[in-house]
Amino acid sequence: MTWIVIGIVSIFFLLAVSAFFSSSELAIVSINRAVIREKARKGDRKAKILDELLENPDNVISAIVVGNNLVNVTASILAGVISTQLFGNIGLGIATAVMTLLLLIFGEITPKSIGIRNEKFALRVAKPIYIVTKVLTPLSIGLTSLSKFIARNVFGKKQLNPPVTEDEIMAMMRLGEEEGTIKKDERELVNEVFEFDETKVDEVRIPKREIVYLDENDTIQDLINKSIKTGFSRFPVCKNHNINKIVGMVHIKDTLPVEDKNTPVKKIMRNILKIGPGMKADDVLREMQHKKVHIAVVRDKKGNVKGVVTMEDLIEEIFGEIADEHDKNIK
Structure with a gap:
């Protein structure tokens, strides 16, 4: 016993x-x-x-x-x-x-x-x-x-x-949410990442009519004033006030070393990334990260400007609206 x-x-x-x-x-x-x-x-x-x-x-x-x-x-x-x-x-x-x-x-x-x-x-x-x-x-x-x-x-x-499919991952995420092992916002974030992979730049661009821009002959002071008014730090630069002739971009921080505020912005202008409307958003984001730029101009096959897209726009497609004190409708 x-x-x-x-x-x-x-x-x-x-x-x-x-x-x-x-x-x-x-x-x-x-x-x-x-x-x-x-x-x-x-x-x-x-x-x-x-x-x-x-x-x-x-x-x-x-x-x-x-x-x-x-x-x-x-x-x-x-x-x-x-x-x-x-x-x-x-x-x-x-x-x-x-x-x-x-x-x-x-x-x-x-x-x-x-x-x-x-x-x-x-x-x-x-x-x-x-x-x-x-x-x-x-x-x-x-x-x-x-x-x-x-x-x-x-x-x-x-x-x-065998490879796990997107549908299987989302099914597991939903199951995890139901069981409490995954939070709702975590599941939504994964869903946004998958959707972002299929998003085209044309879906997230700022339309041409809403672009806030400067002419290449505008002055540094014009840039400063526009930045204060809009809260933006980067602006596309056009030639002859023609929005279809975007020739570069300017950043507000580049005005700091310039003493003469009447200097035209073309003197501090940088190159701007040019992309097509059919490009995938995730490819554009990677290219922006690689080239260390935050704004790109979207052109169609004929070279006409369709709009611009910023890194913030792309990131917001994944994480949702990123609000700050300057957020407002672009005019």
């Missing part, structure tokens, strides 16, 4: 370990990485360990899953042996039913409800999970390699991880 008591105690211990693995898994998966990284930057030792774990989340989750399965299988075997000893042939059925119920309640549902978006818990388990990962990663890598080998050579499946 002594070994039966020890076996039952061992089962409950293994259930506790299973609960630890399950709660830790969800706590780590649902944690806000930015918050943890900030705490790590400020010197929090536990946050540093957790941030290191999050550098390779696949390894961490694989190790946890392997550990959890080992624990659950061991507990189930013990339960089967004890039940068979106590109840004979029907013992295995009893053990299966009881262990299934116990593992669901105490090994999955309850611990995961505790671990979800639980920053304090995630920090608390960071060190033990770090140790578990170091110990079990070789085993999890070995099992993963074996499964890939079997899939490739036995079932002829070359790719275990």
Whole structure:
């Protein structure tokens, strides 16, 4: 009888370990990485360990899953042996039913409800999970390699991880929002990023009739006055007051070294990026970043100006309206 008591105690211990693995898994998966990284930057030792774990989340989750399965299988075997000893042939059925119920309640549902978006818990388990990962990663890598080998050579499946589609990602984001692991604004941000990928410059440009511009013969003082009036810092520069002849752009900061405010703006004029209306917004944003410019003129195939687009316009397509004290309708 002594070994039966020890076996039952061992089962409950293994259930506790299973609960630890399950709660830790969800706590780590649902944690806000930015918050943890900030705490790590400020010197929090536990946050540093957790941030290191999050550098390779696949390894961490694989190790946890392997550990959890080992624990659950061991507990189930013990339960089967004890039940068979106590109840004979029907013992295995009893053990299966009881262990299934116990593992669901105490090994999955309850611990995961505790671990979800639980920053304090995630920090608390960071060190033990770090140790578990170091110990079990070789085993999890070995099992993963074996499964890939079997899939490739036995079932002829070359790719275990097929590409994830945009629809699948959005479905996962919606599910995460419903379960509370992802915030609504996070899901909306991902959606905006996908939509931005399909957005054309023509959809976000400032129309030609609304462009605030300067003529190349306008003075530095004219530029300063217009900047004060509109709150803008950059302006396209036209030739002969013809909006279809944008020849460059000026930035208000370039007026600082100029002593004579009657100097024409063409003396401090910079080149302006020229783009077509059919270009994708994300391509334009990357080109702006590469060339370190914040404004571009949109021209059609005939060379006529259709409008201008700014880096702020493009960023707002992803993050929404960026309000400041100068925001107003462009006239």
